[in-house]
Amino acid sequence: MTNQQHEAATPLLWACNIDATGKLVSQGPDIIDQPPDGGYQWVHLQSDNADALTLLSRMQLPESVCDGLCALETRPKAMTMDNGVLLFLRGINRNPDADPQDMVSLRVWIDGNRIVTARRRNRRLMSVQDVKATLDQGEGPTSPIDLVLRIITRIADRISETVDDLDEALSDFEAREQLDNRARLQLSELRRQAAAIRRYLAPQRDALDAMYRLSEGWSKDDVFWLREQTDRMTRYVEDLDLAKERAMVLQDELRNRIAEQQGMRMYVLSLITAIFLPLSFLTGVFGMNVAGLPGTEDPQAFTHLAMFMAGAAAVMLVGMLWKRWL
Structure with missing residues (x-):
């Protein structure tokens, strides 16, 4: 049977x-x-399965907690509820063919010596898989709080990787001497990605800060660890704000370069038009099919007119160079 089945x-x-x-x-x-008589129990489930509420009721969880774990839409937050803590987190989506900015929601319930984590179908959070792998290797968390802190740390690690990727991409754009229209589209995508990730990181920072305020009775090491992860989230939010500003500056520079190039092209076309305007006037005058035009009987008239037009164009060109218009 496959994992999806x-x-x-x-x-x-x-x-x-x-x-x-x-x-x-x-x-x-x-x-x-x-x-368990000693230690703790960890239950991980699929929240949008039809039997999820039945399973949670079997575990004798309060109805409000069941509704929170099975909610379709969540934003990062932490709250006390029925002698436990309900925590909503968001992690970078590292599933195959997934967009990293489409962040995965994780619901966490901590109640004494039991912890329940929930996510939606086909929305695996690799940070949870990492912690489960350490457990299978015999080096798992020693308490529900330790488990939550390890998940938060893994989530922060993957956020760090994504933020670093954004920073490297922007540094590459800043190092380029020329930016084209394709670069403008790529910069827009980077701005959108940074904004989408920040949308959840800012409330996640607040959720961890709220969790810190609920840490009464924790060990000093756990409190310090949580404070460290909260500070990391704050740095990543600031880095994403900076990334958005850098992308905006690059886009403004690109727009200025394009406008400058277009202005130069229009300027050159204007000078060419200025040179050929009197020549067009002369060809228009001598091209009129009326009697009395000078030189109509002179076989050298065309040569003289052509030489005059070439001289006029040369004089205008020299004048523009002297005025430094070219």
Whole structure:
């Protein structure tokens, strides 16, 4: 059975009982009804599955918590609810063929020695997969708080990679001597990407700050760790603001270059028009089919007129050069 078929069949992605040293004790759907005597339990599920609410009710979670975990749309925030903490996070989308700015939502419920995480179908968050991999290797989190902090750290790491990619792309544009219309489209895409990521990072920073205020009873190391991740989110928000401004400056410079090039072309065309305007006047006058035009009987008249027109053009060209119009 493929992963997608498994997700469609059951809302439960995994359920694990973990001891206080971070070792996996047991896992499987049956342990949901068997909370561990020591350590804690981690349940990860698909929130938009038809049976998700039934599974959460089986775990005897409050109705308000069930609704929060199964909400279709979420924004990062943290709140206390029914003797627990409900936390909504957003992470960079690293799924195949996915747009990184289409950030993945993760719902987290912490209640004593139990933690429940939820995400939507086909919206895997690689940060959660990383933490699960460490658990399978016998080096898992030692508590629900430790697990949440590891997920937050992994999310911040991937955000850092994306922000660094944006910075490198903008540095590459700044190093170019010439920017074309294609560069303008690429800069617009970078601005859109930075704005989309910042849209969720700013409230996520506030959510972690709220989580910090709810950290009463945590160990000093956990509080320091959470404070560090909150500061990281703040730096990334500032970096994204700077990236947007750099992209705007580059776009303005590109528009100025294009306008300058267009103005130069129009200027050259205007000078060419000024040179040929009197010549066009002469050809128009001598091209009139009326009697009395001078030189109509002189076989050398065309040569004289052509030489006069060439001399007039040369005089005008020299005058423009002397005036430094060219």
